[in-house]
């Protein structure tokens with residue numbers, strides 16, 4: 417087995433909340449965006465997250481990356497751990513779940529993927545799936561193969577967004593890095609993209625984030641909704657403080673709920 421076989425540590429008390437944003441769409445759906453849990457083998461708010469998810473009653477749960485966390489020295493498969501797996505196993509009992517790897521999951525192995533799929537998670541590694549009127553895809557930050565992400569910057573599959581956009585249906589894309597949206601996604605007719613990675617900008621002052629990985633100071637895409645025409649990017653602030661030694665200010669950890677509803681809905 418490729419995750420650390422130890423009992424899940426006790427819960428840690430954190431300020432984890434639900435935040436709901438409304439998005440116009442031809443379908444009426446409640447999506448839970450669970451990003452940046454950054455699970456490691458220390459106390460993690462797994463039960464709190466599942467309690468919030470149950471209370472929110474989402475139709476679908478989206479995991480756009482960095483659910484697991486490695487520290488840079490882990491080998492392939494070693495970022496996998498019981499906290500993250502228990503979160504995803506519990507979520508799969510609440511609603512259909514979709515997961516796209518983030519930069520911290522570059523070392524996920526094929527065995528890890530099989531374990532996730534066995535607990536009911538649909539892994540979308542530059543793949544898509546049709547679900548009724550929806551087409552749900554995942555543009556990976558990393559790769560499910562042996563590779564040290566610290567040696568080579570992650571490069572996305574730049575052909576994937578066009579392949580995905582060519583499919584019929586209302587497109588929901590999981591894309592961990594919000595910076596990919598402008599570069600590779602926007603302008604193709606992909607109606608909704610769910611991202612994380614920016615951690616809300618870590619500190620928020622006057623409604624703006626201060627710093628985000630990949631975007632630097634005063635990041636453009638750090639939190640909330642961004643629109644280009646009828647295309648929307650939704651960026652979660654993340655579920656935990658991944659930078660433990662730097663507290664977050666005015667930037668609560670969250671499960672982001674996206675309430676999709678037709679224009680003109682009350």
Ligand SMILES: [Fe+2]
Pocket residue numbers: 482518519520592612613614
């Ligand atoms: Fe990330």
